[in-house]
Amino acid sequence: MFDINLANDILTLAMDRGADFAEIFAEHNTKNNLSIINGKVDRASGGIDYGMGLRLFKGERVIYIYTNDMDRDNLLKMTKEAASGCGEGSTAALRIINADKCETPHTVKISPEKADKCYTVQKLKTAAEAATAYSGLVTQTSVGYSDSVQQVFIANSEGLCKTDERIRTRVSVSAVASSETEKQTGYFGPGALKGAELLDELDMAAIGTEAARSAVTMLKADNCPCGVMPVIIDNGFGGVIFHEACGHGLEAAAVSKNASVFANKIGRQIASPLITAIDDGTIKNQWGSIYIDDEGEYGRKNILIENGILKGYMTDRYCGARMGAKATGSSRRQSYRFVPTSRMTNTYIDAGKSSPDEIIAATEYGLYAKYMGGGSVNPATGEFNFAVNEAYIVRNGKICEPVRGATLIGKGAEVLMDIDMVGNNLLLAEGMCGASSGSIPVCVGQPMLRVKNITVGGR
Amino acid sequence: MDKIENFKKKLLAAAKQRGFENAEFFYQSTRSRKINVFNGKIEKYQDSNVGGCSFRGLYNGKMGYYYSESLDEAEIEKMLEMAAANARLIENDDRELIFDGRDAEYASVSTYDASLTELTADDLADFALRLERAAYAADKRVKNVLASTVTAGESYISIGNTAGLDLNERSNYAFGFADCVAEENGMTKENGDFAFYPKKELMDPEGLARAAVEKTTAMLGADSVESGSYKVIIKNEAMADLLGCFDGNFYGENVQKGFSLLKGRTGEKIASEMITLADDPHLAGGLSTTAFDSEGVPTRLNTVIENGVLKMFLHNLKSAAAAGEEPTGNGFKQSFKGTVGISATNLYIKNGGSSFDGLCKSMQNGLVITELSGLHAGTNSISGDFSLLASGYLVQNGEIGSPVEQITAAGNFYDLLNMVKAVGNDVKFNSSGVGAPSILFDEISIAGK
Numbered sequence: 001m002f003d004i005n006l007a008n009d010i011l012t013l014a015m016d017r018g019a020d021f022a023e024i025f026a027e028h029n030t031k032n033n034l035s036i037i038n039g040k041v042d043r044a045s046g047g048i049d050y051g052m053g054l055r056l057f058k059g060e061r062v063i064y065i066y067t068n069d070m071d072r073d074n075l076l077k078m079t080k081e082a083a084s085g086c087g088e089g090s091t092a093a094l095r096i097i098n099a100d101k102c103e104t105p106h107t108v109k110i111s112p113e114k115a116d117k118c119y120t121v122q123k124l125k126t127a128a129e130a131a132t133a134y135s136g137l138v139t140q141t142s143v144g145y146s147d148s149v150q151q152v153f154i155a156n157s158e159g160l161c162k163t164d165e166r167i168r169t170r171v172s173v174s175a176v177a178s179s180e181t182e183k184q185t186g187y188f189g190p191g192a193l194k195g196a197e198l199l200d201e202l203d204m205a206a207i208g209t210e211a212a213r214s215a216v217t218m219l220k221a222d223n224c225p226c227g228v229m230p231v232i233i234d235n236g237f238g239g240v241i242f243h244e245a246c247g248h249g250l251e252a253a254a255v256s257k258n259a260s261v262f263a264n265k266i267g268r269q270i271a272s273p274l275i276t277a278i279d280d281g282t283i284k285n286q287w288g289s290i291y292i293d294d295e296g297e298y299g300r301k302n303i304l305i306e307n308g309i310l311k312g313y314m315t316d317r318y319c320g321a322r323m324g325a326k327a328t329g330s331s332r333r334q335s336y337r338f339v340p341t342s343r344m345t346n347t348y349i350d351a352g353k354s355s356p357d358e359i360i361a362a363t364e365y366g367l368y369a370k371y372m373g374g375g376s377v378n379p380a381t382g383e384f385n386f387a388v389n390e391a392y393i394v395r396n397g398k399i400c401e402p403v404r405g406a407t408l409i410g411k412g413a414e415v416l417m418d419i420d421m422v423g424n425n426l427l428l429a430e431g432m433c434g435a436s437s438g439s440i441p442v443c444v445g446q447p448m449l450r451v452k453n454i455t456v457g458g459r
Numbered sequence: 460m461d462k463i464e465n466f467k468k469k470l471l472a473a474a475k476q477r478g479f480e481n482a483e484f485f486y487q488s489t490r491s492r493k494i495n496v497f498n499g500k501i502e503k504y505q506d507s508n509v510g511g512c513s514f515r516g517l518y519n520g521k522m523g524y525y526y527s528e529s530l531d532e533a534e535i536e537k538m539l540e541m542a543a544a545n546a547r548l549i550e551n552d553d554r555e556l557i558f559d560g561r562d563a564e565y566a567s568v569s570t571y572d573a574s575l576t577e578l579t580a581d582d583l584a585d586f587a588l589r590l591e592r593a594a595y596a597a598d599k600r601v602k603n604v605l606a607s608t609v610t611a612g613e614s615y616i617s618i619g620n621t622a623g624l625d626l627n628e629r630s631n632y633a634f635g636f637a638d639c640v641a642e643e644n645g646m647t648k649e650n651g652d653f654a655f656y657p658k659k660e661l662m663d664p665e666g667l668a669r670a671a672v673e674k675t676t677a678m679l680g681a682d683s684v685e686s687g688s689y690k691v692i693i694k695n696e697a698m699a700d701l702l703g704c705f706d707g708n709f710y711g712e713n714v715q716k717g718f719s720l721l722k723g724r725t726g727e728k729i730a731s732e733m734i735t736l737a738d739d740p741h742l743a744g745g746l747s748t749t750a751f752d753s754e755g756v757p758t759r760l761n762t763v764i765e766n767g768v769l770k771m772f773l774h775n776l777k778s779a780a781a782a783g784e785e786p787t788g789n790g791f792k793q794s795f796k797g798t799v800g801i802s803a804t805n806l807y808i809k810n811g812g813s814s815f816d817g818l819c820k821s822m823q824n825g826l827v828i829t830e831l832s833g834l835h836a837g838t839n840s841i842s843g844d845f846s847l848l849a850s851g852y853l854v855q856n857g858e859i860g861s862p863v864e865q866i867t868a869a870g871n872f873y874d875l876l877n878m879v880k881a882v883g884n885d886v887k888f889n890s891s892g893v894g895a896p897s898i899l900f901d902e903i904s905i906a907g908k
Contacts, residue, residue, distance in 0.1 A: 034548070037551070037716055038716070038717075040550040040551045041548050041549050041550040041551070042549070042550075042551050042553075043524075043549070043798050044523070044524070044545035044546070044548040044549060045524035045525065045526075045545060045797075045798050046524070046525055046526075046541055046545065047511075047513065047524075047525055047526030047527055047528075047796055048526070048527045048528060048529065048534075049528050049796075050527070050528045050529050051509060051528055059500075060497075060500060060502060061500065061501050061502060061503070061504065062502065062503045062504070063503075063504045063505075063506075064503065064504070064505045064506075065505070065506045065507060066505075066507045066508075066509065067507060067508045067509055068509050068510065068511065068528045068529065069508060069510075070529075078506075078508070081506070082506065117544070117548060118548075121548060139717055140716065140717045140718060176717075176718070176841065178717075181720070182842055183718075183720060183839075183841040183842045184839070184842060185839065185841060223869075224846075226686050226867070226869070226904065226905075226906030227686055227906065228908070257497070257603070257605060258603060259603060259605050259640065259649075261647075337507065337509065339503065339505065373836045373837075374833075374835055374836030375833050375836045375837075376832060376833045376835070376836065378649055378832075380603075380605070380640050380647060380649035381647050381648060381649055383832075383848070383864075383865070384848075385832050385833035385836070385837060385847070385848035385867075386833070386836065387833070387836040387837045387846070404844070405839075405844050405846050405869060406846065407833070407837050407846035407847065407848070407867050407869070407906075409848045409865060409866075409867055409906075410865075411865075455683075455865065455867070455906060455907070456906065457846045457847075457848075457866075457867025457868075457869055457906040458846065458867075458869060458904075458906060
């Protein structure tokens with residue numbers, strides 16, 4: 001997809017002009033989007049992203065240029081401009097002979113280009129119909145679909161040259177339940193590093209029904225009481241708590257600038273001994289998985305925390321060099337328009353020993369957060385906030401009435417130490433994560449967890 | 460530019476031939492340069508030049524879309540084929556339109572300043588270096604300046620359609636951002652500030668550094684407060700952030716599809732008479748200032764809420780036709796890759812009569828909220844419910860007191876609009892281009908200790 005001779009010429013020119021390291025990332029990405037509102041196809045669109053970025057290192061400086069004017073003369077001119085200021089050239093011309101076509105293990109059964117769009121529409125409508133049928137209180141449904149076929153070409157001045165194809169498909173289902181004055185939304189967004197076969201693997205009707213059930217339950221719920229209390233966070237998307245409150249602080253982008261509460265703490269206890277946390281980019285066909293990262297490194301399984309002890313960070317080439325650490329297959333970017341940096345893939349807290357029933361039964365009073373919403377964190381301070389989409393009061397070891405509008409706030413480092421029960425029902429859930437290198441697909445995950453005390457915001 | 464004009468002509472002609480009743484070409488290109496300084500050195504220099512076009516056309520009355528970042532004429536066939544395939548999938552009964560703009564008149568607005576184009580890479584580096592230096596110099600407690608960034612950007616938009624529309628607009632801007640960490644007595648606080656510069660002479664790195672440092676150090680020594688119900692002033696920028704979460708409720712398309720509780724309420728009083736909400740696309744120096752929207756419709760000043768009364772919804776061509784109203788010039792797409800939706804431009808709550816100090820005096824005892832976090836997660840854009848991590852200050856006897864952190868503020872946006880006690884005269888726009896003055900509210904539920 002990118003001419004090897006041109007790649008050689010660009011990299012050679014950059015090195016001749018004094019760069020310490022040069023890297024090309026070229027991309028061709030075909031995308032399709034569908035949206036079905038209230039059971040009817042409302043929007044259908046798509047397009048092609050096509051462009052390249054050139055990254056140069058000179059000392060501690062990063063120079064990044066990107067364009068989609070792929071004309072040879074333009075690319076060489078931009079390379080020359082980018083390298084001006086790098087000083088004396090030192091390296092002899094390099095020669096990349098072949099692009100190593102990576103045979104990704106994340107094989108796809110039905111490529112999006114070959115999928116029958118009418119069949120896709122039919123499948124998606126099943127979710128809308130099930131949601132509407134669940135209750136007369138469900139007044140709107142919105143079902144979304146997106147796929148992308150991203151072909152990448154990565155070559156650098158050390159002779160690495162690889163191509164990869166990443167095919168992703170995602171569905172989103174929202175159901176809105178309404179009363180005279182209220183509207184509540186239930187939402188699910190399953191996805192995978194797969195093609196159109198995902199639609200056959202998902203039980204679309206069950207997803208629609210569950211979104212409707214959640215919305216209707218929350219419509220009838222009272223406001224969440226506020227205060228400090230034990231909080232039980234269920235599995236799956238509940239893992240967003242670890243992603244936000246801890247995962248971002250273990251990315252080299254924050255650690256290497258000493259902008260993380262977890263900087264300089266390898267080997268120290270940073271979490272309850274019940275906690276083992278992992279970032280695993282190798283899970284087959286998982287939404288957040290990668291075969292090679294956006295610097296051409298193979299994805300891998302990185303142990304971040306083991307029995308509460310900090311074991312490692314997620315590192316990319318640039319930030320790794322600044323902190324004297326090797327890259328961990330964690331360098332990612334949304335597209336050629338972004339400088340890659342250390343990011344998460346599929347990040348989860350590993351299963352513990354307690355059954356979910358035991359955890360509930362052991363809780364006299366507290367909040368049970370069944371489904372978490374999104375949140376954000378300040379990595380420098382660890383301050384975080386999460387929304388809870390569906391929550392219940394736990395009283396005398398039993399799940400009681402539903403409550404809505406709950407928010408959890410706190411500091412990541414404190415919450416990690418305060419986890420006192422870990423369930424055995426590990427589950428991953430799909431999401432998009434936004435940071436300096438753009439919005440990328442990731443999974444969060446955990447079993448059911450109990451935190452001794454969290455500040456719960458309600459009304 | 461010739462290449463774009465040629466591509467446009469060929470694409471629109473081929474579309475007619477292929478059976479599109481009407482078609483539109485939208486092109487956007489951006490040049491952007493960005494420098495970040497860290498520890499007194501240029502850490503990152505970014506330079507980009509990207510563009511792309513999107514096609515949309517009416518095919519048997521349905522609108523099909525497709526975009527491409529390649530302006531190779533060989534792409535035309537594929538774009539039209541995919542757009543027609545997408546049109547065939549559409550099932551809604553919306554009446555879609557391509558704008559007939561032959562008689563349209565456009566306001567003359569200033570979106571381009573030559574002085575910004577003259578900025579050299581050295582000028583940008585100088586700004587970022589001064590910004591970092593000034594941030595460290597402003598206060599001893601600043602331990603780390605995480606970002607000291609400047610961006611200079613320039614963008615060009617061209618729209619043409621088979622109904623004779625032919626428009627283009629050039630715009631540019633410069634943007635500075637500083638982010639710092641301050642420490643005192645074992646407490647770490649991080650915060651930042653930004654500034655948009657419509658002219659080179661307005662670029663003031665020292666002023667921006669001071670603002671960022673003040674925001675950060677002000678929170679040192681902060682503590683939570685007892686949970687309960689408080690009188691609250693939401694400071695201008697935080698108020699703008701909150702308003703920005705609920706702007707979709709004023710968009711005609713959301714109203715028509717049942718995603719807004721404001722359906723059928725035009726002419727009703729939905730807010731305190733002190734609240735006037737306007738969308739002004741011609742605001743001088745505004746982040747979203749423009750003479751036309753993504754459909755080519757002339758933009759205009761729209762007063763959405765006037766003295767508490769809901770006057771109108773914002774429309775694109777499609778939602779205006781469905782409502783039987785005039786389009787309001789709010790048919791925007793986020794970039795050439797998107798489909799046309801509805802978006803406000805420079806949306807803001809108008810100034811009231813009180814100074815910020817005056818608001819504190821009239822509140823006497825309560826809280827000032829200066830920052831709300833987690834807005835994308837902690838708000839329900841339809842119901843209006845919010846429950847958000849907040850920080851700010853205590854106010855005692857009308858005077859600003861100690862800083863407050865680790866609290867949540869919860870309520871409902873629609874209720875809030877009716878709980879206004881006083882409106883400040885200090886409108887400020889946030890980095891998304893939404894503006895508000897500081898507003899004093901009767902009672903907001905706060906969770907803390």
